[in-house]
Amino acid sequence: MTLAAAVPHGFLSPTGVEIAFLLVGLVTFGAALVTVTTRQLVHAALWLVVTLGGLAVEYLLLTAEFIAWVQVLIYVGSVVVLLLFGLMLTRAPIGRSPDADSGNRWAALTVAVAAAAALVWVVVDAFRATWIDLDGEPAGTTRVTGESLFQNWVLPFEALSVLLLAALVGAIVLSRKAKADATAAASPRTPGPRPDGGGSPDRARGAAGADQEGAR
Amino acid sequence: MHLVYPAVLSALLFCTGLYGVLARRNAILVLMSVELMLNAVNLNLVAFDVWLSRTAEETLHSGQALTLFTIAIAAAEIGIGLAIVLAVHRNRGTSDIDKLRDTAEGPDKDGPDSGALAARKADDQAGEKAEATA
Numbered sequence: 001m002t003l004a005a006a007v008p009h010g011f012l013s014p015t016g017v018e019i020a021f022l023l024v025g026l027v028t029f030g031a032a033l034v035t036v037t038t039r040q041l042v043h044a045a046l047w048l049v050v051t052l053g054g055l056a057v058e059y060l061l062l063t064a065e066f067i068a069w070v071q072v073l074i075y076v077g078s079v080v081v082l083l084l085f086g087l088m089l090t091r092a093p094i095g096r097s098p099d100a101d102s103g104n105r106w107a108a109l110t111v112a113v114a115a116a117a118a119l120v121w122v123v124v125d126a127f128r129a130t131w132i133d134l135d136g137e138p139a140g141t142t143r144v145t146g147e148s149l150f151q152n153w154v155l156p157f158e159a160l161s162v163l164l165l166a167a168l169v170g171a172i173v174l175s176r177k178a179k180a181d182a183t184a185a186a187s188p189r190t191p192g193p194r195p196d197g198g199g200s201p202d203r204a205r206g207a208a209g210a211d212q213e214g215a216r
Numbered sequence: 217m218h219l220v221y222p223a224v225l226s227a228l229l230f231c232t233g234l235y236g237v238l239a240r241r242n243a244i245l246v247l248m249s250v251e252l253m254l255n256a257v258n259l260n261l262v263a264f265d266v267w268l269s270r271t272a273e274e275t276l277h278s279g280q281a282l283t284l285f286t287i288a289i290a291a292a293e294i295g296i297g298l299a300i301v302l303a304v305h306r307n308r309g310t311s312d313i314d315k316l317r318d319t320a321e322g323p324d325k326d327g328p329d330s331g332a333l334a335a336r337k338a339d340d341q342a343g344e345k346a347e348a349t350a
Contacts (some may be wrong), residue, residue: 009218018217025225032229032252036236041245048248051229055255062222064262067283071258074287079251079294086244086298090311101239102314108238116231123223130219132267139266140280148277149284156281160288167292174299 009131017134021061028054039100041092045083052076062132064140222263229256243301243311247294254290258283 014022031050038044052075059068138144149157229252236249265279305311 011218015217018221021217021221025221029225029228029232032232035252036232036240036245036249041242044245044248048251051252052255055259058222058225058259059262062217062262062266064266064280064283067258067262067280070284070287074291075251075255079291082294082298083244083248086247086301089302090244090305092242092244092311097242099241099312100245102241105239108235111238112231112235115234116228119227119231120224123227124220127219127223130267132217132219132263133270134217134266139269140262140277145277145280145284148275149281152276153278153281156285160285164288164292167296171295171299174296174303 017061021058024054024057024061028058037101039096039098040094041087041097041100042084042094045080045087048083049076049080052080059140062140063134063138065138066140066142066145219263219267222259226256226259226263229253229259241312241314243304243313244298246313247297247301250297251290251294254286258286261286 028051031047031054035044035047035051038047052071056068056071056076059065059071233249233252233256236252237246240246240249261279261283265277265283268274268279269277301311304316308316310316
């Protein structure tokens with residue numbers, strides 16, 4: 001605040017970092033728009049890569065290096081791959097799918113434009129004269145982030161590991177339960193190319209799965 | 217750098233994600249839009265953390281720590297969400313959110329019947345799929 005009062009920074013003479021931020025921001029926002037409007041499902045995932053990569057560049061421009069590389073590793077590296085796997089496992093059509101958007105898209109457009117107008121107005125009005133000083137030592141090097149994370153945020157960090165474990169177990173349970181259902185439904189009508197005894201462990205497993213579900 | 221640039225970009229990205237959540241029909245596209253909204257929040261957190269670490273000399277770096285936590289929680293969320301979508305797809309044969317209306321209270325009175333029909337159809341499909349794999 002005092003910095004902004006001492007050295008006035010105008011919007012009409014942007015610095016190089018600001019110009020780079022603006023250009024990358026335009027690319028990011030355009031890719032996000034294509035992500036939510038394209039009718040080809042796989043292309044939506046690929047444009048999401050552009051959006052997340054652009055955000056990583058924005059983090060680098062804000063001198064938050066560690067966050068930027070974590071963004072590249074986790075989002076671009078794993079989340080998008082998970083989404084692509086999900087698209088392929090649910091047999092998404094490769095070409096244009098005409099029913100990608102639901103019927104209430106105009107209501108959604110109204111809500112989104114109204115929210116964007118209100119948020120942008122409030123944010124611009126509040127932080128018009130605020131200046132981030134990006135010179136000097138970077139604010140988010142690995143050393144700084146690691147020190148703050150393991151000195152001040154150790155307990156939330158450990159709690160987060162428990163949450164990740166819970167999510168892992170939850171994902172396993174969710175996919176395993178459906179498989180037990182399928183086995184239970186399939187085993188009574190399985191034709192017997194196998195010998196007679198072959199069907200019984202399958203059926204027993206299905207019954208065991210049903211029992212487990214009942215216990216749950 | 218003016219704080220307005222990252223703040224406005226994050227607001228715009230958030231509203232883009234909001235539009236996607238409301239307008240998309242495929243469940244995985246809805247998950248992508250949720251990721252967009254989470255990333256907008258992350259950008260806001262990082263920008264304000266960089267600003268506050270300079271002007272207020274705040275050394276906790278709470279914004280960056282919260283960003284890391286948000287990224288981890290988003291990764292967990294996408295895993296669980298995709299597991300749920302795949303389970304629904306395996307049982308119903310669709311990942312279309314508009315068709316999952318079993319608990320809707322509508323003017324039609326055949327709610328339980330159609331639910332039983334859907335369950336029977338799901339059983340048939342699961343049986344066929346298991347036979348195909350066996």
